[in-house]
Amino acid sequence: MAIVGAGYTGLWTAYYLAKADPSLRIVVLEAQTAGFGASGRNGGWCSALFPVSSQRLASMPGSNREAAIEMHRAMQATVNEVGLVTSAEGIDCDYHKGGTVVLARTPAQLARARAEVAAAQEWGPGDLRLLSADEVAAKVRATKVLGATFTPHCAALHPGKLVRGLAAVVERLGVTIHEHTPVTALGPGRAITSYGVVRAEVVVLATEGFTPGIDGQSRAVAPIYSLMIATEPLDDALWKRIGLADRPTLSDNRHLTIYGQRTADGRIAFGGRGAPYHFRSRIRPSYDEVPRVFKALRRTVRELFELPEVQFTHAWGGPLGVSRDWCASVGLDRGSGLAWAGGYVGDGVSTTNLAGRTLTDLILRRDTGLTRLPWVGHRSRRWEPEPWRWLGINAGLRAMTVADVEERLTGRGSRIARVMGPLVGQ
Numbered sequence: 001m002a003i004v005g006a007g008y009t010g011l012w013t014a015y016y017l018a019k020a021d022p023s024l025r026i027v028v029l030e031a032q033t034a035g036f037g038a039s040g041r042n043g044g045w046c047s048a049l050f051p052v053s054s055q056r057l058a059s060m061p062g063s064n065r066e067a068a069i070e071m072h073r074a075m076q077a078t079v080n081e082v083g084l085v086t087s088a089e090g091i092d093c094d095y096h097k098g099g100t101v102v103l104a105r106t107p108a109q110l111a112r113a114r115a116e117v118a119a120a121q122e123w124g125p126g127d128l129r130l131l132s133a134d135e136v137a138a139k140v141r142a143t144k145v146l147g148a149t150f151t152p153h154c155a156a157l158h159p160g161k162l163v164r165g166l167a168a169v170v171e172r173l174g175v176t177i178h179e180h181t182p183v184t185a186l187g188p189g190r191a192i193t194s195y196g197v198v199r200a201e202v203v204v205l206a207t208e209g210f211t212p213g214i215d216g217q218s219r220a221v222a223p224i225y226s227l228m229i230a231t232e233p234l235d236d237a238l239w240k241r242i243g244l245a246d247r248p249t250l251s252d253n254r255h256l257t258i259y260g261q262r263t264a265d266g267r268i269a270f271g272g273r274g275a276p277y278h279f280r281s282r283i284r285p286s287y288d289e290v291p292r293v294f295k296a297l298r299r300t301v302r303e304l305f306e307l308p309e310v311q312f313t314h315a316w317g318g319p320l321g322v323s324r325d326w327c328a329s330v331g332l333d334r335g336s337g338l339a340w341a342g343g344y345v346g347d348g349v350s351t352t353n354l355a356g357r358t359l360t361d362l363i364l365r366r367d368t369g370l371t372r373l374p375w376v377g378h379r380s381r382r383w384e385p386e387p388w389r390w391l392g393i394n395a396g397l398r399a400m401t402v403a404d405v406e407e408r409l410t411g412r413g414s415r416i417a418r419v420m421g422p423l424v425g426q
């Protein structure tokens with residue numbers, strides 16, 4: 001088995017394959033170092049979120065309401081699976097399951113929170129709860145809070161420790177990871193690298209936002225950047241004021257996504273979108289840093305928690321992968337021996353684990369509950385050629401910023417978001 005990419009997708013796949021059949025010869029081909037991509041740089045939300053709604057999942061070809069609900073259950077179970085495996089394998093990644101609080105800080109956000117709770121009740125076990133402002137204060141003290149939603153199905157973790165720990169575990173299981181070995185093209189049962197050709201029964205493409213760099217894959221996913229900052233470790237008095245004692249991950253209901261967590265070493269790690277998409281899906285180290293976005297994130301943290309004097313010690317970013325219909329997918333084409341998983345948008349920390357287990361079942365020809373989930377075999381159509389891709393994605397991203405301003409000024413739900421939201425998966 002040849003796996004291209006040593007992020008969570010590639011490494012979880014290697015892990016479950018090696019566990020299922022220790023006689024398999026498995027190599028992972030990685031362009032840089034294990035964890036170089038989004039897996040080593042993310043916000044550490046190991047959540048049950050999936051990038052498209054249950055309603056959308058149910059309407060996909062061959063799917064239905066039950067299949068969409070099964071997918072939701074599988075995602076919830078995956079949050080626990082990551083905790084169980086990391087603990088069993090001794091991967092110390094600060095995993096703690098404290099749920100997620102999504103604040104509502106304007107009337108329009110509160111209306112969206114209520115709608116989400118109603119949808120969750122219609123489409124699943126109904127475990128998303130609406131919290132009053134007082135109930136929120138028992139979990140976190142933030143400004144302008146009118147209410148929030150809470151789900152128990154999320155763990156906060158340290159992304160880098162998870163991916164490096166996982167790489168060490170798969171090596172112990174006999175998997176070979178070739179770092180600094182970029183794959184330039186794929187063929188039936190072949191991965192072509194700058195050093196030679198690797199032949200394998202199955203080649204797994206696990207390169208997510210970097211996929212457009214491989215021959216023939218330029219329109220498969222679009223790399224969208226997400227950026228993060230982290231504060232210095234805060235003292236106990238500040239944490240007493242802020243709360244987050246059980247380390248729930250935190251966001252609010254604005255259109256341009258933000259996300260945060262209290263890290264195990266007492267920092268606030270906080271991220272958000274707003275960085276531009278780059279023409280022809282280009283990825284460059286310099287794109288990881290956008291001073292305008294870092295500044296906006298620092299302002300958001302200061303404003304959310306009333307922390308005027310806090311110091312920010314870290315800032316970074318990276319590309320995640322978005323498919324044209326914003327739906328993640330996993331699959332195996334037996335004819336060509338090519339398997340793939342990706343398009344997780346900002347929900348890959350847990351979904352990659354589900355992908356790894358599902359790919360293992362597909363590759364080993366096991367017909368299981370996982371291989372019947374509605375995202376299996378789903379094919380998103382390709383992105384538009386440039387310049388349409390650049391124009392559309394950046395217009396969508398910009399519209400979400402404007403939509404949040406519109407809501408702040410008018411107090412009503414944004415009309416811009418209603419029109420442009422579908423371009424950015426809302």
Ligand SMILES: Cc1cc2nc3c(=O)[nH]c(=O)nc-3n(C[C@H](O)[C@H](O)[C@H](O)COP(=O)(O)OP(=O)(O)OC[C@H]3O[C@@H](n4cnc5c(N)ncnc54)[C@H](O)[C@@H]3O)c2cc1C
Pocket residue numbers: 004005006007008009010029030031032033034035036037038039040041042043044045046047181182183184206207208209210211213214225226227228259271316317318319320321341342344345346347348349350351352
């Ligand atoms: C800043 C940020 C914050 C995020 N926050 C969250 C979050 O809180 N929760 C969440 O669920 N998700 C989050 N995500 C998304 C999540 O990190 C990803 O969905 C997930 O890590 C994808 O894992 P992957 O293994 O598929 O891809 P990656 O981790 O990107 O791995 C792909 C690997 O392929 C390698 N590669 C690329 N091209 C080649 C080639 N040609 N040959 C060989 N190797 C190659 C890369 O070097 C890389 O190591 C975030 C992403 C970012 C960038």
